[in-house]
Amino acid sequence: xxxxxKGVLYRExxxxxxxxxxxxxxxxxSPLLFLIAFGWGFGDRVMAEGLPYITFLIPGLITMSSLNQxxxxxxxxxxxxxxFHLFDEYLIAPVxxxxxxxxxxLYGMFKxxxxxxxxxxxxxxxxxxxxxxxxxxxxxxxxxxxxxxLGTTMAMVVRDxxxxxxxxxxxxxxxxxxxxxxxxxxxxxxxxKSIVYLLPLTYSTKVIRASLTGGTVNPLYxxxxxxxxxxxxxxxxxxxxxxxx
Amino acid sequence: xxxxxxxxxxxxxxxxxxAVAGVDFTISEGEFVGLLGPNGAGKxxxxxxxxxxxxxxxxxxxxxxxxxxxxxxxSKRFIGVVHQYSNLDRDLTAYENLYLHCILHGIPKIERxxxxxxxxxxxxLTEYEDKEVKTFSGGMKRxxxxxxxxxxxxxxxxxxxxxVGLDPQIRRSLWDLIVxxxxxxxxxxxxxxxxxxxxERLCQRVMIINKGRIISSGSPEQLKKGVGRYxxxxxxxxxxxxxxxxxxxxxLEELRKCTLSCRIREITLEDVFLKLTGRRxxx
Numbered sequence: 001x002x003x004x005x006k007g008v009l010y011r012e013x014x015x016x017x018x019x020x021x022x023x024x025x026x027x028x029x030s031p032l033l034f035l036i037a038f039g040w041g042f043g044d045r046v047m048a049e050g051l052p053y054i055t056f057l058i059p060g061l062i063t064m065s066s067l068n069q070x071x072x073x074x075x076x077x078x079x080x081x082x083x084f085h086l087f088d089e090y091l092i093a094p095v096x097x098x099x100x101x102x103x104x105x106l107y108g109m110f111k112x113x114x115x116x117x118x119x120x121x122x123x124x125x126x127x128x129x130x131x132x133x134x135x136x137x138x139x140x141x142x143x144x145x146x147x148x149x150l151g152t153t154m155a156m157v158v159r160d161x162x163x164x165x166x167x168x169x170x171x172x173x174x175x176x177x178x179x180x181x182x183x184x185x186x187x188x189x190x191x192x193k194s195i196v197y198l199l200p201l202t203y204s205t206k207v208i209r210a211s212l213t214g215g216t217v218n219p220l221y222x223x224x225x226x227x228x229x230x231x232x233x234x235x236x237x238x239x240x241x242x243x244x245x
Numbered sequence: 246x247x248x249x250x251x252x253x254x255x256x257x258x259x260x261x262x263x264a265v266a267g268v269d270f271t272i273s274e275g276e277f278v279g280l281l282g283p284n285g286a287g288k289x290x291x292x293x294x295x296x297x298x299x300x301x302x303x304x305x306x307x308x309x310x311x312x313x314x315x316x317x318x319x320s321k322r323f324i325g326v327v328h329q330y331s332n333l334d335r336d337l338t339a340y341e342n343l344y345l346h347c348i349l350h351g352i353p354k355i356e357r358x359x360x361x362x363x364x365x366x367x368x369x370l371t372e373y374e375d376k377e378v379k380t381f382s383g384g385m386k387r388x389x390x391x392x393x394x395x396x397x398x399x400x401x402x403x404x405x406x407x408x409v410g411l412d413p414q415i416r417r418s419l420w421d422l423i424v425x426x427x428x429x430x431x432x433x434x435x436x437x438x439x440x441x442x443x444x445e446r447l448c449q450r451v452m453i454i455n456k457g458r459i460i461s462s463g464s465p466e467q468l469k470k471g472v473g474r475y476x477x478x479x480x481x482x483x484x485x486x487x488x489x490x491x492x493x494x495x496x497l498e499e500l501r502k503c504t505l506s507c508r509i510r511e512i513t514l515e516d517v518f519l520k521l522t523g524r525r526x527x528x
Contacts, residue, residue, distance in 0.1 A: 003348055003349055003350070003351045004349065006348050007345055007348040007349035010344070010345055010348055011334060011337070011345050014336075014337055014341055015334070015336045015337065018336055019336075080334075084332060084333075084334060084335065085328065085330055085331075085332035086332055086333075086334050088298060088328065088332050089332055089345075089346070089349065090349065091297065091298055092296050092297060092298060092321060092324070092326050093321060093346075093349035093350055094317075094318045094319070094321040094322050094349075094350060094351065095318070095349060096318065244293075244298060244299050244300065
């Protein structure tokens with residue numbers, strides 16, 4: 001049972017273990033730079049949504065960093081698919097497409113959760129008080145599931161490594177910067193606001209920020225996260241089912 | 246012998262090209278069959294359809310009487326695949342690559358270690374089990390890929406151009422390994438190749454494929470007999486003409502009439518291909 005999930009996880013985690021040092025360093029560097037630049041730079045002098053900026057920033061960095069890591073599996077799947085042809089090994093094995101998808105998504109979630117843990121360590125070092133509620137754990141699980149599913153879909157849909165980079169440049173990077181990571185989306189002009197409210201990261205950021213800072217979590221936003229997660233999981237399943245070597 | 250595989254009217258169209266244009270054949274338990282044809286003849290596309298990596302445009306693939314695409318999960322247990330490219334994980338060790346295969350194919354945990362050790366020994370790679378694949382030579386990778394495909398004891402092994410790009414010495418050592426697999430493990434093998442010598446030496450039955458169609462099939466001897474046993478080569482300035490004869494005497498008689506440089510030799514599968522298609526396999 002679940003040999004596909006176990007196989008994919010065995011491969012991904014073993015490769016991760018061998019590169020753990022480099023991976024962790026890469027994962028930890030960019031949020032640290034943001035924290036130093038914006039967190040220390042603005043410190044307590046600037047308030048956002050009624051919170052000291054650094055307290056506002058940390059949940060944003062958690063969503064950003066975990067998104068980057070969870071979605072980032074797209075690049076890894078791409079390499080295993082186009083360069084190492086290892087994905088063929090999954091496709092010819094007696095496992096279902098759902099198992100392959102779940103294996104990749106669980107790996108993406110693992111990476112996303114690990115980056116979340118790193119930011120919590122930073123939060124402690126920067127003496128930022130966060131509230132760890134059960135809702136936060138539910139939200140971060142949905143958030144990492146959602147973006148790992150999107151990453152899996154994209155890895156299957158693109159035709160080569162270059163197309164993957166294009167998607168990152170035109171979709172992921174703008175989303176990371178516009179969906180409330182560094183500032184409140186409600187301050188955006190109407191047109192931009194309408195666009196960012198179509199993107200899942202906006203809801204993840206709002207829910208995760210509220211759950212970590214004692215704010216009120218809008219159940220509609222949480223529901224939208226679940227709907228996005230469901231849609232992206234389904235798209236990942238269809239994409240893997242359709243893929244041909 | 247029981248029939249493992251039945252292929253009926255297999256067609257694969259890509260947007261502008263028909264790669265496989267209606268292929269029919271069967272393979273029985275323990276048979277060693279070759280699919281011989283030039284590059285682009287449809288060999289790899291056929292293998293990909295037989296293993297589920299490509300969906301056919303038309304036709305059926307049946308393993309032990311059951312439709313492959315309707316019973317893919319069960320049918321995949323019967324097949325082992327060696328692609329022409331390396332699809333090992335270069336960051337994993339030889340042992341880890343084989344372990345991954347064991348997990349994916351549902352080999353019970355208790356059996357994995359002994360099966361992997363046995364496979365590594367069979368491939369002569371025991372001392373390299375903890376080395377990462379990226380440090381392996383081309384021949385070592387090929388051997389590892391072949392024994393990996395055997396771990397779950399498939400009924401039929403697909404070898405897609407297994408020796409392409411390897412030097413003659415390594416190619417021969419792989420042939421020995423492949424013959425050993427067919428004989429010791431009594432496993433049916435479908436080998437695709439564009440190397441004439443490989444098909445002649447290894448296969449009991451050879452199917453000649455050209456432009457997506459199987460144009461002839463039989464044992465290497467039968468195929469050659471169908472064309473003649475001897476070839477008279479006549480060397481012109483810009484080309485070589487080949488004439489086929491059933492007996493050496495007939496060929497000699499023609500040779501005597503020849504005013505140009507000529508020679509007689511025994512027929513090969515390359516000649517059969519030339520006679521059937523008007524072109525050579527290896528150009």
